[in-house]
Amino acid sequence: MSTLHSDRALGLDRRIPRRDFLNGVAIGISGAYAAATMRSLDAMSMPASITRDVQGPAGAVYPPARTGLRGNHPSSVAAFAPMESGAYRQFPSLDTDTREEYDLVIVGGGISGLAAAHFWRRALGDRQKILVLDNHDDFGGHAKRNEFEYHGRTFLSYGGTMSIATPYPYSYASKRLIEELGIEVERNAEFQKRDAFQKLNLGPSMFFDKEHFGEDKLVAGNGRIPWPEFIAKVPLPEAARSDLVRLYDKNPDYLAGKTAEQKMALLARISWEDFLLRHAKVTPDAILFFRGQGGRNNKRVDTTPALEAARRGSVGFNGLGLTFPGEAFREASYTFHFPDGNASIARLLVARLVPAAFGGRAMTMDSIVKAPLDYAALDAPASPVRVRLESTVVRVQHDGAPEHATGVRVAYLRGGKVHGVRAANVILACYNAIIPALMPELPDGQKAALRYPAKVPMMYTNALIRRWTSFATLGVQNVNSPCMLHTGMSLDAASTVGGYQGVTTPEEPIVVHMTSNPNKPGLPRREQNRAGAEQLLKTTFEAFEREVRGHLARALAGGGFDPAADIVALTVNRWPYGYAYTYDTLGDPDVPPEERPHVVGRRRFGQVAIANSDAGAAAFTNQAIDEAHRAVEELFVKNGLS
Ligand SMILES: Cc1cc2nc3c(=O)[nH]c(=O)nc-3n(C[C@H](O)[C@H](O)[C@H](O)COP(=O)(O)OP(=O)(O)OC[C@H]3O[C@@H](n4cnc5c(N)ncnc54)[C@H](O)[C@@H]3O)c2cc1C
DSSP states (O other): OOOOOOOHHHHTTTTHHHHHHHHTTOOOSSSHHHHHOOOOSSSSSSSSTSEEBEEEEEEEEOOOOOOEEEOOOOOHTTHHHHHHHHTSSSSSOOOOEEEEEEEEEOOBHHHHHHHHHHHHHHHTTTTTOOOESSSSSSTTOOOEEEEEEEEEEEEESSSOOOOOOOSOOOOHHHHHHHTTTTTGGGHHHHHHHHHHHHHHHHHEEEEEOOOHHHSSSSEOOOSSOOOOHHHTTSSSHHHHHHHHHHHHHHHHHHTSSSSHHHHHHHHSSBBBBHHHIIIOOOOOHHHGGGGGGGOOOHHHTTTBHHHHHHHHHHHTOTTTTTOOOOOOOOSOOOOOOEEEEEHHHHHHHHHHOOOGGGTTTTOOTTTTTOOOGGEEEEEEEESSEEEESSSSEEEESSSSSSGGSSEEEEEEEEEEEEEEEEEEEEEEOOOOGGGHHHHSSOOOOHHHHHOOOEEEEEEEEEESOOOOOOHHHTTEEEETTTTEEEEEEEEEOOOOOGGGOOOSSTOOOEHHHHHHHHOOOTTTTTHHHHHHHHHHHHOHHHHHHHHHHHHHHTTGGGGGGOHHEEEEEEEEEEEEEEEEOOOOOOTTTTOOGGSSSSHHTTTOBBEEOOSSSGGOOOOOOHHHHHHHHHHHHHHHHTOOOO
């Protein structure tokens, strides 16, 4: 990560008047990481980089309004390394035995865990005692709400999962759950008002950075103006530019002489990058142009199988004469999203599980968006369902032999102390890779299968800027920066569900949403994912802030963007444990479906079933729901309840 600006020009020394953030709510500072990033804080002002605690309705801390390093925030994952190195191999002695007993304990309060609680209650009734334990200070897992207060106005954005892609490929169980929550995805068009950007004719652009392209240059119009015209402005050597023009035109058959089957077999075993270099014979410089592009699950040009790239209609393949009847890459026919993304799904689930958190009011898809949530009510002793946050489960152990056990003991860390609860049943709706540490007595083959996937490291960074005149001046709504840490950057076109108002004029504040997938080109994909996760875990918020400020300053310089004055708040949602891993033809063995690691890994073990999207090897909300449904059913079958 590097920037070409001084800290002062970037606004790293900038103090933001408290009134801009507070609007009358109380603010404190918490967390070791807040202290680590804090610089000169005085009574009246604070730098943008610190984490703030904002109080919610009943005086409890209100996590969605916390800024700074969010997502898998440091305290949420602090126990993972000791767990993985065997610190809890023996069931730990408890500092606090809560003496609580539950029908079901769920490890992980993401959409899968919350959906599991919902399915369980739907089948067995509302009096079932359920405890959801999650290691974060907010529920929802990847479904995280980011809130900003600025000049008396609330701005919402999504810190992780954003959209409901439907009707394809939702199963009956997941579609039904979405309906039960009152979400009418068919109202999508009503909510996606992007008039403000359309009126100004804003469109896509690419930012080419000095470190890789020799100069900083923003070029607008990719996909909008003829490619030769766009490519002529790209700061690459002439040979690379003419390669790009060729690729974006009708290509010759680079695999002439092979049958369609031979071509497909070859393409399945090489990357899109290999195809471009070895078969389309482009110069290596031209590859830089594609660094920010790739396939599903955040694969990049070097990790996307060429066959997948061909199916997606990526450049280079249109001369091969291949057709993919019935196999065309089908994304959803439409994608519905709330202003806070799928956090509203998590909130709607919580509204049904713990009604008191929303004051007992029935929530709809409209009312949920702005509804205040009392976090203090989530873990009330009187409630049959309790959601306990900041609780990292470190050990899960049956009383006796798993298939005949009378119950399960669960130990979790909270406030540095080991707590214990007991349960008749447990659903692990957490991460596959951490499960062997939770249950070392699992069969070795199952543990190896659980450790196989490498979740995709990701970052969704939300910067609130005081106005977007720079974007309007440049005519851009989004920027693809192929070689920067954040390859994507776009004005958040917040949907208008629930009366939430998107912005209408460039003089208004707006959230700039930036996306990143740290990786290490050249390594196999799983190793790249692990390297990217490590990078996310090691990088300080201050370093991210410097990078973000520098990136915005450089890309938007021509529009008069002033990072010091224009950036008014910053939330970095880092997800070292991001998307569930999906298989591909480059890096994964071609084994029968029943032998795939996620299938072997998710086998029920005694009274413990395994949910979470990792268990479905697919990074989608519907998968998280489907895995919850399966896990609940497995326990019903085991207990003779189905
Ligand atoms: C940045 C991002 C964007 C995405 N966008 C989309 C999208 O637009 N549409 C879509 O359909 N999907 C999207 N996804 C995929 C997303 O993962 C799923 O949609 C879904 O939210 C996954 O839910 P889950 O409950 O299976 O997992 P998670 O959301 O990961 O929840 C698991 C929870 O278990 C917790 N946990 C883990 N270990 C422990 C432990 N030992 N103790 C206690 N708690 C533990 C985790 O910290 C987490 O809170 C996105 C994912 C990411 C990361």
